[in-house]
Amino acid sequence: xxxxxxxxxxxxxxxxxxxxxxxxxxxxxxxxxxxxxxxxxxxxxxxxxxxxxxxxxxxxxxxxxxxxxxxxxxxxxxxxxxxxxxxxxxxxxxxxxxxxxxxxxxxxxxxxxxxxxxxxxxxxxxxxxxxxxxxxxxxxxxxxxxxxxxxxxxxxxxxxxxxxxxxxxxxxxxxxxxxxxxxxxxxxxxxxxxxxxxxxxxxxxxxxxxxxxxxxxxx
Numbered sequence: 661x662x663x664x665x666x667x668x669x670x671x672x673x674x675x676x677x678x679x680x681x682x683x684x685x686x687x688x689x690x691x692x693x694x695x696x697x698x699x700x701x702x703x704x705x706x707x708x709x710x711x712x713x714x715x716x717x718x719x720x721x722x723x724x725x726x727x728x729x730x731x732x733x734x735x736x737x738x739x740x741x742x743x744x745x746x747x748x749x750x751x752x753x754x755x756x757x758x759x760x761x762x763x764x765x766x767x768x769x770x771x772x773x774x775x776x777x778x779x780x781x782x783x784x785x786x787x788x789x790x791x792x793x794x795x796x797x798x799x800x801x802x803x804x805x806x807x808x809x810x811x812x813x814x815x816x817x818x819x820x821x822x823x824x825x826x827x828x829x830x831x832x833x834x835x836x837x838x839x840x841x842x843x844x845x846x847x848x849x850x851x852x853x854x855x856x857x858x859x860x861x862x863x864x865x866x867x868x869x870x871x872x873x874x875x876x877x878x879x
Contacts, residue, residue, distance in 0.1 A: 721852025
């Protein structure tokens, strides 16, 4: 009986140790982010995502030269050339940060159709979500993971449910010991511009498919 009790205690300790180790992995962070969105818990979400920093990395992608070229060199490109973007980017970042948190509160990245345009500088996460049809992009798996000391790059594989095209979102994580046990936190999207270009191509392909279907129906 004594040996059995000792064995049970040892198994319990090993299981507990395994659970604490699991909490210190990037995979655990991703599971908690998913849970936070499902529970519409912004405070929990902010534990595992530096929302302001992530929003800033998205804005960097939006104002990047490749994305501006794709958008036809609009007013943001002209502002960037004129050296004015430094004044606009903080407002854009704050707008994206607020939209991300509102998306978590809604439990979905689906664009809110009735949300009024704030008229602020630059696009918002909300209208970008609608334009790029993010609600039709489904997380598939972790494509790759590279850890280096206190930082890691985790590649998240998504699939477009309309065109079946795939893209990888590279998230930078850093380990934080603000809570015990220490956990990983997403601080930026490293390939935001590339992903936006890929999503734009995917949207173009989807629109071409819809046009072809309409032509078939007409004929």
